[in-house]
Amino acid sequence: SSKNSGKNRVAVFTDDMHADAMRRLELTADLRRALDDGGLLLEYQPIVDISDDRVVGAEALARWPHPVYGRIPPPEFIELAEESGLILPLGEWVLDTACAQMKEWMDTGQANSSQHVSVNVSALQMADPGMHDMVRDTLVRTGLDPRQLQLEITESVLVERPEAMAEELAALIALGVRVAIDDFGTGHSVLAYLRQLPVDVLKVDKAFIDAIDLDDGQAQLAQGIINLAHALDITVVAEGIETKGQAVVLRSMGPVLGQGFLYSRPASVALAGDLLRDGVGILPEDDAQSFFPH
Numbered sequence: 001s002s003k004n005s006g007k008n009r010v011a012v013f014t015d016d017m018h019a020d021a022m023r024r025l026e027l028t029a030d031l032r033r034a035l036d037d038g039g040l041l042l043e044y045q046p047i048v049d050i051s052d053d054r055v056v057g058a059e060a061l062a063r064w065p066h067p068v069y070g071r072i073p074p075p076e077f078i079e080l081a082e083e084s085g086l087i088l089p090l091g092e093w094v095l096d097t098a099c100a101q102m103k104e105w106m107d108t109g110q111a112n113s114s115q116h117v118s119v120n121v122s123a124l125q126m127a128d129p130g131m132h133d134m135v136r137d138t139l140v141r142t143g144l145d146p147r148q149l150q151l152e153i154t155e156s157v158l159v160e161r162p163e164a165m166a167e168e169l170a171a172l173i174a175l176g177v178r179v180a181i182d183d184f185g186t187g188h189s190v191l192a193y194l195r196q197l198p199v200d201v202l203k204v205d206k207a208f209i210d211a212i213d214l215d216d217g218q219a220q221l222a223q224g225i226i227n228l229a230h231a232l233d234i235t236v237v238a239e240g241i242e243t244k245g246q247a248v249v250l251r252s253m254g255p256v257l258g259q260g261f262l263y264s265r266p267a268s269v270a271l272a273g274d275l276l277r278d279g280v281g282i283l284p285e286d287d288a289q290s291f292f293p294h
């Protein structure tokens with residue numbers, strides 16, 4: 001605190017750094033154990049067609065309920081996994097679990113063949129030369145139709161090495177899976193490369209969606225992104241839709257998919273299976289008619 005002398009502050013700071021390093025080491029060991037012992041799980045957040053609330057797919061999101069500290073935020077444990085090399089086995093576990101789950105939803109009739117499961121892929125996985133073999137093996141092992149798998153790759157990863165990434169994406173797409181650019185608009189823009197990158201889906205980051213119904217400039221920017229994506233035959237998913245006002249504006253912007261707390265929070269396996277089968281049911285009949293009069 002400000003009462004401490006400069007010397008004490010330095011000492012405290014060093015202790016904090018030490019404590020932080022120790023906590024990270026401890027957490028990394030715990031994460032390795034969780035990965036080995038079934039201590040991780042996935043939740044699934046519906047992705048909807050915002051014109052009619054049909055659930056077109058679900059994004060798998062990793063969860064780590066730590067026995068002492070409770071739920072660790074995914075960005076925190078994903079970073080630990082990236083720093084420790086655990087991200088490759090963790091990413092493989094996520095992919096395997098999500099594909100097997102989607103196959104099970106197909107087998108039980110909860111999901112249909114037009115629906116997909118979407119899986120986040122980290123930068124280090126994309127740099128791994130074994131990546132597309134691992135994806136192919138996982139599809140074969142789980143029996144999931146490749147067309148029902150979507151891989152999400154963060155924009156910044158694609159911008160750093162666009163040529164290598166274009167090759168890796170082409171190899172993945174050759175397997176029949178779909179590729180999405182995640183968190184679009186947060187990194188250095190991938191816009192310059194968009195035409196060269198074989199991607200199917202653009203997930204526009206929540207930051208672009210937040211003020212879409214309040215700020216005309218934001219709305220025009222979103223409309224511009226949607227038009228550009230559609231001109232390149234790329235599907236748009238709006239991330240982080242929280243209010244009906246946002247959904248109403250997005251619905252007027254053309255065919256767009258959406259994801260966000262308005263429709264559903266990330267859900268347990270049991271709930272997500274029901275949502276895939278039944279839809280999210282947010283949109284009242286009247287609203288639907290006023291936007292699509294037919």
Ligand code: C2E
Nearest residue numbers: 061062074075078094120121122240241242259260261266
């Ligand atoms: P992401 O891939 O962009 O995932 C969407 C995040 O936004 C999720 O956070 C989700 O819970 C949150 N979200 C969805 N709708 C809303 C909304 O309406 N409002 C708000 N405020 N948030 C919303 P989550 O689950 O905490 O994950 C954060 C990030 O961690 C993910 O961002 C992704 O980058 C990473 N992550 C999660 N699971 C995995 C994984 O299995 N592998 C990898 N590599 N990364 C993962």
Ligand code: MG
Nearest residue numbers: 059120152182
């Ligand atoms: Mg994602």
Ligand code: MG
Nearest residue numbers: 182183203239
């Ligand atoms: Mg995202």
Ligand code: MG
Nearest residue numbers: 183205206239
């Ligand atoms: Mg995001």
